Amino acid sequence: MADRQSSGILAQLVEELNSKRIHVVDLTTTLSPSTPVIDLPPIFAPSPGLTLTEISRYDSRGPAWYWNVLTLGEHTGTHFDAPIHWITGRDLPENATDTIAPRKFIGPACVIDVTADVQANQDFLLTPERVQSWEATHGRIPAGAWVLLRTGWSARTTREEFLNARDDGPHSPGFSKACSEFLAHERDVLGVGVETIGTDAGQAGTFNPPFPNHGTMHGAGKFGITSLINLDQLPPIGAVVIAAPLKIADGSGSPLRVIALAPA
Numbered sequence: 001m002a003d004r005q006s007s008g009i010l011a012q013l014v015e016e017l018n019s020k021r022i023h024v025v026d027l028t029t030t031l032s033p034s035t036p037v038i039d040l041p042p043i044f045a046p047s048p049g050l051t052l053t054e055i056s057r058y059d060s061r062g063p064a065w066y067w068n069v070l071t072l073g074e075h076t077g078t079h080f081d082a083p084i085h086w087i088t089g090r091d092l093p094e095n096a097t098d099t100i101a102p103r104k105f106i107g108p109a110c111v112i113d114v115t116a117d118v119q120a121n122q123d124f125l126l127t128p129e130r131v132q133s134w135e136a137t138h139g140r141i142p143a144g145a146w147v148l149l150r151t152g153w154s155a156r157t158t159r160e161e162f163l164n165a166r167d168d169g170p171h172s173p174g175f176s177k178a179c180s181e182f183l184a185h186e187r188d189v190l191g192v193g194v195e196t197i198g199t200d201a202g203q204a205g206t207f208n209p210p211f212p213n214h215g216t217m218h219g220a221g222k223f224g225i226t227s228l229i230n231l232d233q234l235p236p237i238g239a240v241v242i243a244a245p246l247k248i249a250d251g252s253g254s255p256l257r258v259i260a261l262a263p264a
Contacts, residue, residue: 020264027193027228027241027258031077036159038075038197047073053159065179074253075094075152078213080245081199081214081224082190085252088219095221097251104223105244107190108145109260110138113235114173115152122164123203124151125171128182138236146241149173150231153195164202177212184220191223191257193241195231199224234262 016022029035046193051071056062075081083089084096085214094100112134113123117124135141151173156162173196175183183189192199192213200213209215217224225243239262248256 003158009177017261019049021251023233023261023264025230025239025260026258027230028078028256029227029229031072031255034159035077036162036197037073039163039165043202047075049073050076056134057153057200072255073262074248074251074255075226076082077255078225078227078229079255080243080253081218081226082251082253083218083221083223084250085224086211086214086218088215089221091256092221096249097254098247100153100223102244104144104190104238106242108135108142108237109148109233109234109239109241110145111148111150111239112140113150113236115150118151118173122171122173123201125176125201126174126179127176128140128179131179131187133180134236139190141183141187141189145187145189146188146193146243147183147187148192148193148228148231148241149175149195150234151195153244154227154231155230166201169205170197170202172196172202175213177207180213180216184216184222189215189222191225193225193227193228193243196226198226228258235253235262238263 006132031050033050033052035050036049040046048071053069055069057066082095082097082100083092089095114124114126141147153172182196185194200211204211209229239260241258243256247254248254
């Protein structure tokens with residue numbers, strides 16, 4: 001009986017997709033050699049951007065096929081952060097892209113819109129109080145949800161605008177330490193997704209402790225997704241996000257194609 005019921009639900013999902021009553025939203029930025037990567041201080045090893053090297057393109061090297069060699073860091077473009085990415089998550093079980101249970105890549109989306117706040121303050125930080133204000137309207141964030149921070153940052157089309165670096169470092173919005181702790185421990189989210197280049201605010205290297213969202217989320221076995229687009233096409237609640245990284249052995253993360261299923 002349960003098998004027939006489950007099959008019916010899946011068949012209904014296909015019917016809803018075919019009838020366009022469910023909208024498939026691509027939340028992924030296009031990955032290319034011009035895709036920005038995070039800038040680290042020169043004392044640290046840098047992450048390379050994408051390099052495409054052609055193997056063949058319908059020529060003597062391969063007359064009927066076209067393909068390339070990809071060279072890039074795991075954390076390039078729209079990408080997934082696994083717990084092993086950060087020192088706080090290095091000893092957790094099932095903490096890498098090849099060992100995380102696939103079920104954990106799928107979850108309901110809670111989209112918190114702070115675009116107006118970010119227009120007024122590029123260093124805006126989400127707080128627990130702001131999350132609770134959102135919950136007063138949309139309901140409690142369920143366990144196993146993706147919390148997506150809509151900031152409007154994806155409208156920044158140049159590298160300079162996107163990284164927004166100044167003499168004192170980059171400036172971009174993110175999460176306060178208290179908010180990351182609240183989401184990870186009191187709401188038991190799958191993880192967080194952002195439009196910016198990393199899940200921490202641009203100035204998070206100066207925080208105490210530095211990069212608190214990475215430290216908190218990955219220490220709790222949670223995930224991160226960066227460089228999202230089209231969050232304006234999602235409702236505050238009601239969408240489902242699928243964010244599956246490449247199954248890299250002992251992988252700390254990977255570029256991925258993030259899609260959402262949303263009511264049309």
